[in-house]
Amino acid sequence: MPADPPRWTWSRLARLGLLTALTLSLVDLGLAPVERRLDARLLDGALRNGPSIAAADGSRRVMLHAPDGARREAVGIAGSSITYGAGVSDDETVPANVGALLRRAGDRRPVFNLSQAGGGPRDVLPVAAAMGTRPLRMLLVELQPHNFVEGVGHPPDEIGDDELPMLLAANAEQRRLLDAAEMRPSFQRRVEDSLSALAHRAWRAYRIRAHLWIDEQFPPMNVAWTLRRGAAAAGVLPRRFQGQSTNVGKLPWRRAYRDGQVPSAIQRLTVTGTRVDEVAYRPLVLLARLARVAGVPLVFYEAPLNLPFQREFHFMSEEDIARLRAFRETLLARMRADGMEVLDAPALPDDGYLDRAHLTPLGAHVMGRHLAAFLSTRLPPMSARP
């Protein structure tokens, strides 16, 4: 019996390869309007998950990809889920409010939401490094004083894939500072980043996969959140479902936790001491230095804290609260003595909170007004229309 002929030939393989490349190109062409829409919203600060590696990256990559003129006039606002906007829709976040208020006052400069859920000043270091070659007009960084109490400091995380290109964009003086802080990407990471950057430039679906793709840092709950956000944006769900927080109903906290309902113990604020954690404080100093070298004014703004919530559920005693206040004074005094500018938190209405610190649309608006008022006194007039 004659042997079976081979099922595949080189020409058949080549045809399949061409067909695959053609399909990918067509998909990329079809995604062009999606990317344009995303880019436009990104520059208004009304997009939290920008074209990036994963949803968790937020929209920090706008630092690298925004048009030069727009970026030079832009204000970057970076913080945790409070600023990121957990619990509100994209256009109700603090940065989106700041942008809208500035525009209402005739200032059309872009406002970038550079926050990350779970992020803090240490996570802003790559942003500050990128400012070395891609400066902003001003950078505002959220500060939660209780995160600097002695004993809460963690060793630095590994540099994330999305952070690498931002660190590599640092200028020479900043690189020296980063080297001294042992934030120097290895040769291997640089090679991987160069290849990834190539794919990023050439392949639109890869570039905007935060919105389309299931990724390593994209667990099923993020898929659920993405779908929920999409449904809310399309009007199928109420707008408040565009965000995410531990208060799943997205209601002001007194309405959310009623009839004997008690929030989870994760909402408890624990202040064990009154001394500043040196490991946690170091990134603040580095951040200030990186911004100074980049010539970008850096202002820390204190995030408001819902103390009535802590009292209501007996999470904090009066003694704890007094200790927290004393610690806050110590921290802020030290930061100011070290040449850092810190903006005190505004007083928020009781229904401005979802839980211990996350904001309702009202809370985010008050916070946005607070920051916009500060910016209006500090920002120079725009040099040109971005």
Next chain:
Amino acid sequence: MNLLSWTFLVFSGASVALYYALPSPRLRQVALVGATVLWFTFGVWWHAVVAVAMATTTYLFGRWMMSRPEEKRGVVCALGVASFVGYFVLFRYLALWSGYDPTAAVGLRWWMPNPLLAPLGLSFMMFEGIAHLADLYLGRTEAPGSWWSHVVFNLFFPTRVIGPMRRYEDFTRDINAPGRIAPDDVAWAARRILWGVAKKALVANPLGAFALFNLNPGLITAGARAPLVLGAALYWVYLFFDLSGYSDIVIGISRLFGVKVPENFHRPYLADNISDYWQRWHISLSAWVRDYVFNPLAIRWRGWTYGAPLAAFSSMVILGLWHGLELRYLIFGVWHGALLAGYMVYRQLFGRKPWGKRLAKSRAWSVAGWGFVVLNSVLSHLLFAVPTAAMGLQWLRAVTGV
């Protein structure tokens, strides 16, 4: 170098292209070894030195053993095995046991050996070396092989990270075969690689992150039952997709070099008894344990009724401890050893009785066996997700309320 990285994609593509651009098998092997040294150097350069040293050890002990009369080969074989165990202990545990300060390793320059980084594929090289010496000793093979062939065997980068374990004879036959790659092989390899990438990127990665989120120590301490149960179940599924996804990628890339690497997973979720499970899960490892631990022990203890079950128990304890010298891995080994030994005792006592045969053929027994295997697999693999055995116990308390 992560298997799911652009660097690995470009590196593998370039290596395959260079491999087939060269005219003779010898030159191709030189290119392959060079590529693997480059690959090691891209991570930790001295790991390549260790791989060559272990290849040389296999070669020297093999030659020495075969130069001696048959009845005197046992001592040489034992010495060779002890050398491999020595390598393993030296590189895996010496820094830990000597009280080396991990923070001292932070500031090391790239060219300074970091004692905390055990060589990639160390345990696989140990097992493969032991297997070759044991095969020579047992007369399964007559050829100790050349030094170069052992270097090529050890410095084959696709299988260095996560296996599957190979046999020296099969590998040398494939790698020495002349000829060019066929389009069928390319198509087969591409399909296998894409399948592995899909398993890893689309299923394992998101599932693993979600499972581990549900198994974080905070939730275990808080006793959140529903996420803990979900986390444990998904963690096992994640392990399967992760390991088998990686295996698919490795098997596909190896085929591009003309090397047929053994399969590592064969639908373990369908196993309806624990013996069947271990013939489907991490097949190359369990086959190694069967051939080089279980069989010799079972033969040695064959005069005793419970010799084979005891050999199975001992084999699984060793398999457990292979993952690390920790209590949780010991528990894993004892757990599966007890299950396997229990199953063998059951087969010995009741398997040949008429009702035992009828029962084994019944659908209900098969479904019950399947449930039992899945339950035990999920629970025992939880020990890989938690940082300590105590945390595993705490998980059990939280879920059962006991």
